[in-house]
Amino acid sequence: MIVVEDIHVTFGRGTPLEKHALRGVDLTIPEGEFVTVIGSNGAGKSTFLGSLAGDVLAEQGRISIDGTDVTRWDTPRRAGLVARVFQDPMAGSCATLTIEENMALAAARGRRRGLASALGGDRRKGFRDRIAALGLGLENRLHDRMGLLSGGQRQAVSLLMATLAGSKILLLDEHTAALDPATADFVLDLTRRIVRDNRLTTLMVTHSMRQALDYGDRTLMLHEGRVVLDVAGEERAGLDVPHLLALFARQRGGAEISDDSLLIG
Amino acid sequence: MTEIALFGAIEIGLVYALVAIGVYLSFRILDFPDLTVDGSFPLGAAVCAVLLIAGVNPWLASLAAALAGAAAGLVTATLNVRFKILHLLASILTMIALFSVNLRVMGRPNVALLMQDTVLTPFYGLGIPDHIVRPLVVGVIVAVVVLLLARFLGSEFGLAMRATGVNARMARAQGVDTDAHVYAGIALSNALTGLAGALFAQTNGFADVTTGIGTIVVGLAAVIVGETVLPARALALALVGCVAGSILYRLAVQLALSADAIGLQASDLNLVTAVLVAVALILPRLKAKASRSTKAAR
Ligand SMILES: Nc1ncnc2c1ncn2[C@@H]1O[C@H](COP(=O)(O)OP(=O)(O)OP(=O)(O)O)[C@@H](O)[C@H]1O
Numbered sequence: 001m002i003v004v005e006d007i008h009v010t011f012g013r014g015t016p017l018e019k020h021a022l023r024g025v026d027l028t029i030p031e032g033e034f035v036t037v038i039g040s041n042g043a044g045k046s047t048f049l050g051s052l053a054g055d056v057l058a059e060q061g062r063i064s065i066d067g068t069d070v071t072r073w074d075t076p077r078r079a080g081l082v083a084r085v086f087q088d089p090m091a092g093s094c095a096t097l098t099i100e101e102n103m104a105l106a107a108a109r110g111r112r113r114g115l116a117s118a119l120g121g122d123r124r125k126g127f128r129d130r131i132a133a134l135g136l137g138l139e140n141r142l143h144d145r146m147g148l149l150s151g152g153q154r155q156a157v158s159l160l161m162a163t164l165a166g167s168k169i170l171l172l173d174e175h176t177a178a179l180d181p182a183t184a185d186f187v188l189d190l191t192r193r194i195v196r197d198n199r200l201t202t203l204m205v206t207h208s209m210r211q212a213l214d215y216g217d218r219t220l221m222l223h224e225g226r227v228v229l230d231v232a233g234e235e236r237a238g239l240d241v242p243h244l245l246a247l248f249a250r251q252r253g254g255a256e257i258s259d260d261s262l263l264i265g
Numbered sequence: 266m267t268e269i270a271l272f273g274a275i276e277i278g279l280v281y282a283l284v285a286i287g288v289y290l291s292f293r294i295l296d297f298p299d300l301t302v303d304g305s306f307p308l309g310a311a312v313c314a315v316l317l318i319a320g321v322n323p324w325l326a327s328l329a330a331a332l333a334g335a336a337a338g339l340v341t342a343t344l345n346v347r348f349k350i351l352h353l354l355a356s357i358l359t360m361i362a363l364f365s366v367n368l369r370v371m372g373r374p375n376v377a378l379l380m381q382d383t384v385l386t387p388f389y390g391l392g393i394p395d396h397i398v399r400p401l402v403v404g405v406i407v408a409v410v411v412l413l414l415a416r417f418l419g420s421e422f423g424l425a426m427r428a429t430g431v432n433a434r435m436a437r438a439q440g441v442d443t444d445a446h447v448y449a450g451i452a453l454s455n456a457l458t459g460l461a462g463a464l465f466a467q468t469n470g471f472a473d474v475t476t477g478i479g480t481i482v483v484g485l486a487a488v489i490v491g492e493t494v495l496p497a498r499a500l501a502l503a504l505v506g507c508v509a510g511s512i513l514y515r516l517a518v519q520l521a522l523s524a525d526a527i528g529l530q531a532s533d534l535n536l537v538t539a540v541l542v543a544v545a546l547i548l549p550r551l552k553a554k555a556s557r558s559t560k561a562a563r
């Protein structure tokens with residue numbers, strides 16, 4: 001379970017470019033819930049996921065994961081609890097290391113890394129079995145460098161890597177945005193399967209309203225650093241894309257008005 | 266080239282192979298251009314020479330030289346990681362500081378090792394000519410280092426170090442403390458360089474503060490020659506490539522110096538090496554440019 005209490009994040013504090021990117025986010029995400037996150041560019045979605053992963057530390061508020069206060073933990077320390085897949089397929093793996101080396105890196109996430117061989121024992125066989133289950137034929141390419149894979153293959157392997165260390169939280173930041181539609185669908189289906197099989201608590205950022213409603217159990221809309229829509233269950237089931245678009249537009253309109261009033265005030 | 270000159274070239278190539286491996290660790294694996302080696306090489310030589318004169322066991326003296334190198338590397342890594350000084354500048358600061366430190370360690374610009382026992386001493390009496398004993402002993406040490414290092418880089422810790430150099434953001438997301446791996450890698454790189462300095466002092470019979478000048482360029486040249494003759498993806502082979510590159514580089518230098526027609530002097534070495542490295546760095550760009558313009562022409 002993730003509990004977020006009133007977190008604030010400001011970039012470039014005290015400079016002319018100061019940006020108050022998160023302005024009091026309050027959320028409780030129960031174990032095993034699959035949450036989709038939408039919002040316009042600059043709404044703070046990536047910043048929010050980053051604050052859960054430890055990339056940005058909240059200057060105010062509290063974050064706890066499974067009852068542990070992790071507010072001040074940095075990224076490597078939180079990695080034992082949180083796995084991620086990035087938007088850029090290049091970002092989530094090491095291009096010049098082999099597929100199996102990337103998997104070995106991920107399998108040791110959150111553990112002390114010692115001098116034991118990273119690929120010793122029956123590790124290789126374990127990796128081969130896991131990657132064969134993707135159905136991409138990659139089990140015969142474990143010695144290939146990661147950089148040789150296509151973007152979709154890399155994202156698929158990244159998803160698999162996220163499950164190797166047994167952490168229970170998965171953060172996906174537009175992880176299909178760089179893929180062509182067919183590949184994106186494949187990766188999304190894989191996401192659904194992996195989330196279900198491993199019972200992961202998941203946050204998935206997307207720019208597609210369709211995906212936001214089709215996948216997962218709950219949908220959040222962020223706007224200017226706040227959660228402006230939070231729907232689940234019946235209410236969410238009754239929503240369709242035009243509804244959501246209308247809500248989205250209203251949020252943006254509302255924001256413009258408040259901006260104006262700020263100027264006048 | 267005489268037989269003595271040939272084995273001499275192999276010997277010095279093997280000594281500098283440790284530098285090449287150190288440079289490979291910093292430049293290639295950690296993507297951290299580290300010039301500290303210009304200081305840590307003579308530091309290793311100085312520490313070893315002074316300890317030998319004080320009667321310390323040669324193996325212990327060599328170990329101390331490696332540790333001194335590691336300490337120098339830690340200074341550079343601290344300046345960069347902790348205090349955010351650009352890696353190149355951080356290493357130049359350490360390198361300059363080490364020049365003074367090395368003078369302090371020796372108490373004068375150079376120290377001769379005449380009667381002192383070295384790691385080579387026990388092997389001189391075996392009936393093998395001295396000029397062959399030296400590369401043999403150094404070669405065995407280099408082989409042990411290559412084996413241990415290949416094993417290390419294939420370990421979980423070593424893999425995390427490689428990931429730190431390739432994609433630090435990903436490494437951190439996988440729970441790797443990237444700062445710790447930069448400290449460890451730069452320390453290890455300079456420990457190897459310090460050890461090379463110690464072997465240099467013992468095979469040549471002296472330590473001199475000026476021997477450090479250009480160490481980085483020689484190390485880089487060896488790495489580049491190695492990558493050219495042995496373009497290997499596998500890590501162990503890449504390390505062997507560093508060794509091969511270092512030896513080939515020395516043989517080429519020896520050939521060039523012994524060919525009177527060229528008229529090169531030993532003192533021209535740094536110029537020649539710098540030109541060689543520059544050309545090796547420029548060539549891939551020119552090639553890329555050429556292939557782009559031929560594509561554009563089509
Ligand atoms: N490292 C940073 N330094 C300064 N400002 C930043 C930084 N990261 C994000 N911001 C700013 O914070 C705001 C929120 O950015 P964020 O990346 O979270 O938006 P997003 O909702 O993910 O947008 P997108 O849909 O474009 O990915 C933006 O105004 C952005 O410019």
Ligand SMILES: [Mg+2]
Pocket residue numbers: 045046047173
């Ligand atoms: Mg974003």
